[in-house]
Amino acid sequence: MKPMRIALLGLGSVGRGVAKVLANPEYGFVITAAADSKSGAVAPLGATLDMCEVFARKNATGKCGDSAWSAERIVREAEYDILVEVSPTNAQTGEPALSNIRAALMRGKHVVTSNKGPISIAYPELSAVAKEHNAGLMFEGTVAGAVPIMNGLRHGLAGNRVNALFGVLNGTCNYILTRMEEEGLTYQQALLEASDLGYAEADPSADVNGTDAAIKLVILANTMLGMNVTLDEVVRVGIDGMTADALMMAGKTGHTIRLIASIHPDKRQLEVSPRLIHKEHPLVVDGTLNAVTVDTELAGPVTFIGRGAGSVETASAVLADLIALKERYGDK
Amino acid sequence: MKPMRIALLGLGSVGRGVAKVLANPEYGFVITAAADSKSGAVAPLGATLDMCEVFARKNATGKCGDSAWSAERIVREAEYDILVEVSPTNAQTGEPALSNIRAALMRGKHVVTSNKGPISIAYPELSAVAKEHNAGLMFEGTVAGAVPIMNGLRHGLAGNRVNALFGVLNGTCNYILTRMEEEGLTYQQALLEASDLGYAEADPSADVNGTDAAIKLVILANTMLGMNVTLDEVVRVGIDGMTADALMMAGKTGHTIRLIASIHPDKRQLEVSPRLIHKEHPLVVDGTLNAVTVDTELAGPVTFIGRGAGSVETASAVLADLIALKERYGDK
Numbered sequence: 325m326k327p328m329r330i331a332l333l334g335l336g337s338v339g340r341g342v343a344k345v346l347a348n349p350e351y352g353f354v355i356t357a358a359a360d361s362k363s364g365a366v367a368p369l370g371a372t373l374d375m376c377e378v379f380a381r382k383n384a385t386g387k388c389g390d391s392a393w394s395a396e397r398i399v400r401e402a403e404y405d406i407l408v409e410v411s412p413t414n415a416q417t418g419e420p421a422l423s424n425i426r427a428a429l430m431r432g433k434h435v436v437t438s439n440k441g442p443i444s445i446a447y448p449e450l451s452a453v454a455k456e457h458n459a460g461l462m463f464e465g466t467v468a469g470a471v472p473i474m475n476g477l478r479h480g481l482a483g484n485r486v487n488a489l490f491g492v493l494n495g496t497c498n499y500i501l502t503r504m505e506e507e508g509l510t511y512q513q514a515l516l517e518a519s520d521l522g523y524a525e526a527d528p529s530a531d532v533n534g535t536d537a538a539i540k541l542v543i544l545a546n547t548m549l550g551m552n553v554t555l556d557e558v559v560r561v562g563i564d565g566m567t568a569d570a571l572m573m574a575g576k577t578g579h580t581i582r583l584i585a586s587i588h589p590d591k592r593q594l595e596v597s598p599r600l601i602h603k604e605h606p607l608v609v610d611g612t613l614n615a616v617t618v619d620t621e622l623a624g625p626v627t628f629i630g631r632g633a634g635s636v637e638t639a640s641a642v643l644a645d646l647i648a649l650k651e652r653y654g655d656k
Numbered sequence: 657m658k659p660m661r662i663a664l665l666g667l668g669s670v671g672r673g674v675a676k677v678l679a680n681p682e683y684g685f686v687i688t689a690a691a692d693s694k695s696g697a698v699a700p701l702g703a704t705l706d707m708c709e710v711f712a713r714k715n716a717t718g719k720c721g722d723s724a725w726s727a728e729r730i731v732r733e734a735e736y737d738i739l740v741e742v743s744p745t746n747a748q749t750g751e752p753a754l755s756n757i758r759a760a761l762m763r764g765k766h767v768v769t770s771n772k773g774p775i776s777i778a779y780p781e782l783s784a785v786a787k788e789h790n791a792g793l794m795f796e797g798t799v800a801g802a803v804p805i806m807n808g809l810r811h812g813l814a815g816n817r818v819n820a821l822f823g824v825l826n827g828t829c830n831y832i833l834t835r836m837e838e839e840g841l842t843y844q845q846a847l848l849e850a851s852d853l854g855y856a857e858a859d860p861s862a863d864v865n866g867t868d869a870a871i872k873l874v875i876l877a878n879t880m881l882g883m884n885v886t887l888d889e890v891v892r893v894g895i896d897g898m899t900a901d902a903l904m905m906a907g908k909t910g911h912t913i914r915l916i917a918s919i920h921p922d923k924r925q926l927e928v929s930p931r932l933i934h935k936e937h938p939l940v941v942d943g944t945l946n947a948v949t950v951d952t953e954l955a956g957p958v959t960f961i962g963r964g965a966g967s968v969e970t971a972s973a974v975l976a977d978l979i980a981l982k983e984r985y986g987d988k
Contacts, residue, residue: 470955470958471955475808476804482976483972483975606938606941623962629960630957640815
């Protein structure tokens with residue numbers, strides 16, 4: 325089977341993970357173009373990029389390649405089979421990723437992304453464009469990192485109606501709540517600890533106010549549950565008002581408090597809020613882990629647990645998508 | 657898409673579940689032949705079986721159809737696209753399911769089974785026969801019931817090397833240990849309770865001595881991890897010597913004891929034994945639930961939890977396999 329050619333947009337943590345993973349030739353992919361927000365590198369026709377060199381150049385000069393090759397130009401002009409879009413999420417507009425993904429699909433190129441913006445904002449449109457151009461559009465890495473929840477819902481539980489979905493979808497919040505519970509820390513102490521360990525962003529507000537989890541719910545609802553909802557419809561309560569006392573009280577009856585994201589498709593209810601949950605429930609996971617329980621018609625409740633973030637972990641989700649595309653579209 | 661035609665072998669609990677699920681025409685399958693161990697029913701060419709009638713006849717007379725149509729004859733002569741083999745497991749010989757599955761594959765018919773016997777005994781041979789005849793062979797229901805562990809390993813975590821696999825694969829044992837832990841019951845009391853509730857077989861020895869979990873390990877090792885092992889190679893220690901004291905002692909340090917099945921592919925080590933495990937570990941699940949933690953190279957540890965048995969639950973796994981076959985082989 326001929327290697328499939330990848331244009332990689334985004335050379336941050338996830339992009340580095342993807343490049344590292346795909347360096348293994350057994351997977352059968354080569355990177356022929358790559359771009360960060362400032363520049364791009366394109367291999368001569370028939371050749372592949374040396375990604376070590378690309379990252380070395382980026383580290384040394386701040387630019388991975390030539391300013392003449394923007395991400396946008398690569399999408400439209402470079403030679404590749406699959407666009408891997410792993411640039412940072414813009415939750416408001418989805419740009420520039422949204423336009424780049426759309427343009428790739430319109431060229432009939434397949435797309436794999438871990439970028440929540442475009443999928444949460446424009447999935448109905450993007451999936452229609454993909455279908456029209458017979459291109460694959462995959463996004464396992466957008467929700468719950470390495471946890472194969474999309475694949476589980478679409479294939480593992482194929483044929484099951486989902487009555488409800490419950491998720492712990494934000495590792496930062498779960499870490500903070502775990503530490504408040506275990507050590508009696510205040511919210512501020514636990515947040516500071518999360519920041520020190522690199523588990524919280526410089527501006528953690530979208531995490532702690534429930535927006536990040538809500539975006540992931542919108543993605544799951546629209547892509548997997550046949551809904552068509554927007555972020556505005558998700559009821560959101562964050563964890564920033566949480567007290568160690570509340571967690572202690574919960575503990576007295578064998579419960580704890582976790583930021584639970586839920587979807588009830590029949591009632592069109594989407595909610596992210598701190599909820600009391602029994603400590604033995606499978607959704608009660610430690611630290612930065614993510615977990616999703618799907619309550620299904622035939623299989624009953626099924627839970628998936630794993631790492632919700634991380635460079636190589638998210639790359640693992642991208643890789644599974646790439647392999648699925650290769651099995652479906654790669655020439656054999 | 658034309659409905660795919662199914663020959664259903666086995667009309668016990670799982671067979672009833674499958675028939676019930678496939679009665680929904682949206683899934684696009686029809687049952688054209690069915691057999692229990694004594695007789696079979698075959699629809700006239702172009703027609704489908706009325707499964708309500710088949711089960712009514714079985715309930716009334718003990719035979720689902722005509723003695724002239726044995727399962728074996730249906731496999732070789734009836735018109736169908738997919739053999740669904742859900743008859744009871746014979747762990748020693750795999751028969752008669754093994755011969756029936758082989759014969760179907762040699763006719764180029766696809767096979768979906770929840771029968772552990774043939775897959776644990778003869779997977780290398782059966783998969784070669786399937787490949788030779790361009791037929792699909794799927795068996796999600798053989799391990800952990802409704803938990804989509806096969807799909808997760810093959811697709812959701814595609815490209816990941818599995819460093820180790822740990823599973824709670826026997827619901828009977830997990831129920832007994834859970835009850836001993838929670839209520840301080842003796843092993844005999846908990847076993848009796850499990851029997852009363854229908855969670856233990858009339859002869860529970862293969863469950864409590866670890867053989868059932870070991871068979872599932874062999875299936876996972878050979879089908880998903882590229883190994884070629886036999887049941888003899890699995891080190892087995894059962895739970896029949898377990899005392900409430902041991903569980904109480906474990907509890908004092910926040911641990912419990914569960915029957916853990918494990919595979920270390922690199923060391924070719926397969927083992928089923930009661931092991932001390934922290935109560936907060938995702939594998940510590942309640943009652944008859946099953947759980948599998950896969951320790952992978954890229955994604956890290958990923959855990960799948962759900963119902964390990966049950967009529968409709970196992971039928972859910974069969975359905976997911978059927979849908980995957982339809983997507984791959986059904987004429988569109």
